[in-house]
Amino acid sequence: MSVTADLKIKYSSLWSDMTNHAFVNEMGMGTLDPEKFRRYFLQDYVFVNDLVVLTANAISKAPDIRSASIFNDFLTGVTNPENDLFVSAFEEFGADYHEYSSVSASPTTRAFGDFLVRTALEGNFDDIALVLYVTEGTYLEWGTRLLNERAEPASATYREWIRLHGPDVLGDLVSWLQNYVDKESKLPAPRADYLFKMTLRYEYLFWESAYNGEAWFDQ
Numbered sequence: 097m098s099v100t101a102d103l104k105i106k107y108s109s110l111w112s113d114m115t116n117h118a119f120v121n122e123m124g125m126g127t128l129d130p131e132k133f134r135r136y137f138l139q140d141y142v143f144v145n146d147l148v149v150l151t152a153n154a155i156s157k158a159p160d161i162r163s164a165s166i167f168n169d170f171l172t173g174v175t176n177p178e179n180d181l182f183v184s185a186f187e188e189f190g191a192d193y194h195e196y197s198s199v200s201a202s203p204t205t206r207a208f209g210d211f212l213v214r215t216a217l218e219g220n221f222d223d224i225a226l227v228l229y230v231t232e233g234t235y236l237e238w239g240t241r242l243l244n245e246r247a248e249p250a251s252a253t254y255r256e257w258i259r260l261h262g263p264d265v266l267g268d269l270v271s272w273l274q275n276y277v278d279k280e281s282k283l284p285a286p287r288a289d290y291l292f293k294m295t296l297r298y299e300y301l302f303w304e305s306a307y308n309g310e311a312w313f314d315q
Contacts, residue, residue, distance in 0.1 A: 126249030136306030146209035153216035229273040230295040
């Protein structure tokens with residue numbers, strides 16, 4: 097059995113909890129409270145900065161030009177089309193420039209971001225590839241499911257966020273990452289297990305934070 101298949105089976109409950117979270121399901125049905133999505137998007141806007149650090153380090157640590165180009169394409173996508181969507185989404189949900197440009201990280205966003213940056217700086221290319229496989233693989237799974245279910249929420253932002261995480265956008269990247277982790281990565285099994293589980297935990301908590309609300313204890 098491959099590395100990714102084995103880990104997905106071992107942590108199938110956690111993977112399912114993330115990809116079938118109420119946030120995702122309600123977004124697909126169009127019943128998600130706009131305030132919850134607004135909260136999520138503001139935090140995702142902060143989180144992207146650490147995702148950029150992770151991806152940039154992957155490029156610098158890549159074993160060859162082909163591998164570097166895969167991450168460079170992803171980085172271009174994160175820093176361009178998604179950024180345009182952030183701006184239009186904030187307009188839809190009533191967040192002005194001052195709010196989204198000055199928003200601070202929630203406890204979960206800070207912890208997840210710090211985990212990504214530490215992995216990027218202390219880890220090697222194999223570490224980063226596995227973490228990104230989990231972050232993008234989980235999003236691809238729920239995005240594909242909602243597209244297959246023909247989800248058509250009224251919100252233009254909800255529809256576009258679903259589309260951006262379908263196979264036309266993420267399919268090739270996730271397939272490449274899975275193939276790399278399974279066939280080329282030399283991560284020791286305990287390290288792969290740790291990174292896979294921790295990334296899944298944070299992805300689930302990111303939904304929870306947005307869905308239920310979260311703030312620092314002294315705010």
